[in-house]
Amino acid sequence: MAPNGVSDRSARLPRLIMIRILLLVAMQATLFPGTAFAQLxxxxxxxxxxxxxxxxxxxxxxxxxxxxxxxxxxxxxxxxxxxxxxxxxxxxxxxxxxxxxxxxxxxxxxxxxxxxxxxxxxxxxxxxxxxxxxxxxxxxxDVNEIAPTFSSTSTYSVTISESATVGTTIQALTVTDTDSAATNVACTISSGDPDGKFQFRSDNQTIELKAAIEPDSPTNNSLTYTLTIVCYDNFNGVYSGGSLASTGTVSVSVTPVNDNSPTWGTFTPALATPITTIDENLASGTIFTAAASDVDYGTDGVVTFSFSTVKFNTGADASALFTIGSSSGVVSRTAATTPALDRETYSHVEFVVLAMDSPTVTADRLTITQTVQVNLKDVNEFTPVFDPSTGLYNVSFSE
Structure with missing residues (x-):
């Protein structure tokens, strides 16, 4: 027993507890390095x-x-x-x-x-x-941060014929978007097509001809179209809201085709048969005026006039006596005096008038003809004359 009256065993107890705690700490440090009782x-x-x-x-x-x-x-x-x-x-x-x-x-x-x-x-x-x-x-x-990109250029030029059929490919675009959530690109024509001649196919990147191009039409006589193309990305399946867009241009030039012949208009004076009449021996002046038009675009629709033939009713050539204005169609008497425009010799003159359009390629010209008969009106141009073959005339009368 200890001097203070406490047994030796009781005195040793706190020391034993402390030793055990220290041993536990030492064991934890050995078995679980880097840890503590208050576990992090x-x-x-x-x-x-x-x-x-x-x-x-x-x-x-x-x-x-x-x-x-x-x-x-x-x-x-x-x-x-x-x-x-x-x-x-x-x-x-x-x-x-x-x-x-x-x-x-x-x-x-x-x-x-x-x-x-x-x-x-x-x-x-x-x-x-x-x-x-x-x-x-x-x-x-993924954030929609990248607008669609045209592969090589955003400006295209293409030439097509006026005779191109509906469905003809005008221009295939290649537009991509590198955003991960942009699964597709859709393009539209925002301007430059007032008559609705063009459209995108279902692939959204190929322009095709939607309606026939007819530059000869008075309401649509354009040979050039400048199409403004807007391409939107399809971000997360939506083409609106957060969509980004890029703009391109497709210039379409139309090559005209001479596909309409000239048509005759109203002659002056109006020729019902067509037949008109002039005095024989007419020295000058207008005989008649031919009229024709062509609805083709540009020079294809410019009409010029000429004579195919000019003949008397006997078949004799009369072209030296008349001219026709190439652009005006005015048929006039020339100053030529032979052959004579003589009713006693010929009853009429037959004109075959030619109207021709003016395409760039001569072989593409289209023509029409019109026959006009001009009758010669007899003019009282001679005084009576005695027949000299009789020599002497005997006259008798009663007184």
């Missing part, structure tokens, strides 16, 4: 919709630098906790050593078109020192 553990993440042991966070690509992505905390720590990113697939993020706040370090590395996610191995160490680690996967959400 992950507490909460903010935002809180995380799962453990691997947390998943979704952020927009190209999030601005210094933007907070995630805040992590621990529980059961001994002393001060230091946070770090032990490893990462990219240097896009940094973490506050004392705060556990993960922020964007380099926004240029957050490119959804290059990578879809980033894994961070996070580590927390207290002063015991105890260490805990976890992995956070940061998914990158």
């Amino acid at each position: 553990a992950w507490d909460t993440f903010s935002p809180a919709q995380q799962t453990y042991p691997t947390a998943t966070v979704t952020i927009d690509e190209n999030m601005a630098a210094t933007t907070t992505v995630l805040t992590i905390t621990t529980t059961g720590a001994t002393g001060t906790v230091t946070y770090s990113i032990a490893s990462s697939t990219t240097a896009a993020f940094t973490i506050g050593a004392s705060t556990g706040v993960i922020t964007v370090n380099d926004a240029s590395l957050l490119d959804r078109e290059a990578i879809s996610f980033i894994d961070l191995v996070l580590q927390a160490v207290d002063t015991s020192p105890a260490t805990v680690s976890t992995t956070v996967r940061i998914d990158l959400k």
Whole structure:
């Protein structure tokens, strides 16, 4: 028994407890290095919709630098906790050593078109020192940041014939969008097609002829179309709202075709048969005026006149006596005196008038003809004369 009246066993008890505690601490340090009685553990993440042991966070690509992505905390720590990113697939993020706040370090590395996610191995160490680690996967959400791009040029030029049929391919475009969520591109004609001659096929990138081009029409006599093309991306299946667009131009030149012959108009004077009458021996003046028109576009619709033949009723050539205005169609008497325009010799003159259009290619010319009969009206041009063959006339009368 001890001098103070306490048994030796009772006196040794606190010392034994202390020794056991020290042994337990030593054993824990040996068997579980880096841990403490107050076990260091992950507490909460903010935002809180995380799962453990691997947390998943979704952020927009190209999030601005210094933007907070995630805040992590621990529980059961001994002393001060230091946070770090032990490893990462990219240097896009940094973490506050004392705060556990993960922020964007380099926004240029957050490119959804290059990578879809980033894994961070996070580590927390207290002063015991105890260490805990976890992995956070940061998914990158695609943002519609890239407008559709024309493959080589946004300006196209094409030439088609006026005779092109409906459905003819005008221009095939190649327009793409590199945004991951942009699954397609749709193009429309926003201007330059007032008559609705063109349209996009179902592939949304090929322009075709929707209606026949007829530049000869008075209401649509254009040989050029400048189509403004707007191409929208289909972001997440939607062509509106957040869609981005690019603009291109397709210039269409139409080559006219001489596909209409001239048609006769009303002659002057009006020829019902057509027959008209002039005095014989007419020395000058207008006989009649031919009229014709052509609805073809440009020079294809310019009509010129000429004589195919000019003959008397006997078949004799009379072309030297008349002229016709190439553009006016005016038929006139010339100054020629032979052969004579003599009713005593000929009853009429027959004109075969030719009307011809004027395409660039001579072989494409179209012509029409009209026969006009001009009767010669007898003029009292002679005085009576005695027949000299009788020589002498005898006249008798009664007194």
